[in-house]
Amino acid sequence: xxxxRIKPTPMVRIAIIAGSLAMLTIWGITRIPAIPGWNxxxxxxxxxxxxxxxxxxxxxxxxxALLGGVGGGEKAIARARLHxxxxxxxxxxxLLLALFRRGDLLID
Numbered sequence: 001x002x003x004x005r006i007k008p009t010p011m012v013r014i015a016i017i018a019g020s021l022a023m024l025t026i027w028g029i030t031r032i033p034a035i036p037g038w039n040x041x042x043x044x045x046x047x048x049x050x051x052x053x054x055x056x057x058x059x060x061x062x063x064x065a066l067l068g069g070v071g072g073g074e075k076a077i078a079r080a081r082l083h084x085x086x087x088x089x090x091x092x093x094x095l096l097l098a099l100f101r102r103g104d105l106l107i108d
Contacts, residue, residue, distance in 0.1 A: 008077040016069035016080045023062030023087050030054040061087040 030050045037043035061083045068080025 008072045008074060012077060013069050013072055016065060016077065016084060019084045020062050020065035020069055020080070023058060023065065023084070026091070027054045027059045027062060030058075057090060058087060061090075 033047040034051050037047050065080040065083040065087070068076040068083070
């Protein structure tokens with residue numbers, strides 16, 4: 001069975017690079033809650049949780065997608081698309097968990 005080949009056109013590469021830069025921007029935004037409590041002795045450390053999980057999961061996916069988009073080969077583009085979809089699914093999961101935690105999606 002032959003796999004579908006994606007021809008790396010410039011528009012596909014630009015879209016992948018833009019998506020990966022958005023992922024890296026979201027990763028950078030997770031650092032913001034930790035900045036105000038950096039030297040606060042009353043800080044309990046929970047402001048660093050989002051930054052730690054984003055560094056483990058979102059940063060490698062975004063960086064790999066960026067490198068795949070810049071590289072531009074068929075395998076690199078296929079891998080970059082996979083990593084963008086994985087990051088998008090991870091983002092949807094986090095948003096759904098946040099909505100469930102707030103209680104907006106609970107059915108009475």
